[in-house]
Amino acid sequence: MADAAAKExxxxxxxxxxxxxxxxxxxxxxxxxxxxxxxxxILLYSIPPRAVYSTLDGTGEKDHPExxxxxxxxxxxxxRYSSEVAQCVMEKAKRACEALNGVKVETxxxxxxxRDVICQAAEKLHVDMLVMGxxxxxxIKRAFLGSVSNHCAQNVKCPVLIVKKPKTEGRxx
Amino acid sequence: MADAAAKExxxxxxxxxxxxxxxxxxxxxxxxxxxxxxxxxILLYSIPPRAVYSTLDGTGEKDHPExxxxxxxxxxxxxRYSSEVAQCVMEKAKRACEALNGVKVETxxxxxxxRDVICQAAEKLHVDMLVMGxxxxxxIKRAFLGSVSNHCAQNVKCPVLIVKKPKTEGRxx
Numbered sequence: 001m002a003d004a005a006a007k008e009x010x011x012x013x014x015x016x017x018x019x020x021x022x023x024x025x026x027x028x029x030x031x032x033x034x035x036x037x038x039x040x041x042i043l044l045y046s047i048p049p050r051a052v053y054s055t056l057d058g059t060g061e062k063d064h065p066e067x068x069x070x071x072x073x074x075x076x077x078x079x080r081y082s083s084e085v086a087q088c089v090m091e092k093a094k095r096a097c098e099a100l101n102g103v104k105v106e107t108x109x110x111x112x113x114x115r116d117v118i119c120q121a122a123e124k125l126h127v128d129m130l131v132m133g134x135x136x137x138x139x140i141k142r143a144f145l146g147s148v149s150n151h152c153a154q155n156v157k158c159p160v161l162i163v164k165k166p167k168t169e170g171r172x173x
Numbered sequence: 174m175a176d177a178a179a180k181e182x183x184x185x186x187x188x189x190x191x192x193x194x195x196x197x198x199x200x201x202x203x204x205x206x207x208x209x210x211x212x213x214x215i216l217l218y219s220i221p222p223r224a225v226y227s228t229l230d231g232t233g234e235k236d237h238p239e240x241x242x243x244x245x246x247x248x249x250x251x252x253r254y255s256s257e258v259a260q261c262v263m264e265k266a267k268r269a270c271e272a273l274n275g276v277k278v279e280t281x282x283x284x285x286x287x288r289d290v291i292c293q294a295a296e297k298l299h300v301d302m303l304v305m306g307x308x309x310x311x312x313i314k315r316a317f318l319g320s321v322s323n324h325c326a327q328n329v330k331c332p333v334l335i336v337k338k339p340k341t342e343g344r345x346x
Contacts, residue, residue: 007203007204009204024332027332030180031180031182031301031302031332032205034207128204129204129334134326134327149326150323150326150327153307153322153323153326153335154307154323157337157339158337159197159200159204159334159335159336159337160334160335161302161332161333161334161335162326162332162333162334162335163332164330164331164332166330
């Protein structure tokens with residue numbers, strides 16, 4: 001195992017704007033990644049699909065049951081906002097990786113449902129491990145967001161590390 | 174991050190007689206544990222509870238709906254068999270850890286439902302990470318055993334690494 005530290009690993013970390021995700025990345029950096037390794041860290045952010053329809057679009061019927069109606073102006077604003085959030089999350093994630101000497105950091109931003117985006121990326125990039133936060137707090141959050149980590153743990157073929165943010169920061173180390 | 178390799182980590186690995194579990198342990202050794210680290214690896218095996226009732230026991234009514242009736246001889250044989258399986262699994266797991274210089278290996282055998290045993294041990298021992306295989310293949314196996322990793326991923330507070338055995342061994346590394 002003397003060469004363990006030098007083993008090349010491709011680690012995919014799913015990032016989003018939540019504190020859980022930011023904690024998962026920090027935990028992974030501190031506990032899994034070693035500074036002198038040949039690891040490649042891939043930060044993945046998925047921009048959620050918009051369940052909205054433009055009024056200028058032919059499908060934008062007033063009584064459309066699946067979405068709200070927005071003008072193209074609002075849509076453009078929302079699109080811009082999504083991109084800004086993505087950029088902001090990525091900048092923060094990259095800053096967290098700055099202390100890692102010798103570790104290659106790559107970033108990927110994809111549009112789509114986080115579950116699909118993460119599973120597809122893990123598969124396509126042949127990563128050695130997927131790291132993600134768990135949105136395990138609160139019934140509503142768990143019902144909607146918690147399922148992302150469950151879904152990935154069940155569907156991704158590579159090892160999946162689910163990191164939970166401790167409720168009390170003072171716990172152990 | 175220069176001291177990352179020397180960081181003390183307490184890693185709990187849930188082992189059982191399955192190939193998935195043995196693969197998870199090997200993967201963890203090769204990819205997570207570094208030979209020169211101060212890691213403590215805790216191997217945990219849970220002996221499943223027996224849903225059987227002795228005929229000599231007062232509760233052993235013939236029409237008891239929850240279990241089969243066995244004589245005390247058979248019960249003793251089953252108990253011995255369980256212990257032998259536990260010992261055999263632990264010996265195999267310890268052999269897998271032999272190449273790890275400097276890593277302290279501890280073993281724990283507990284009686285009880287794997288889900289409870291694993292969650293309680295992770296909590297009690299204040300481990301930094303729980304590693305376990307995923308019984309993801311086959312509908313029956315998934316329905317019964319797959320839920321162990323799901324349950325632990327949802328209930329254990331520390332980070333949980335779920336390792337799946339690839340269907341084709343020749344995949345990447």
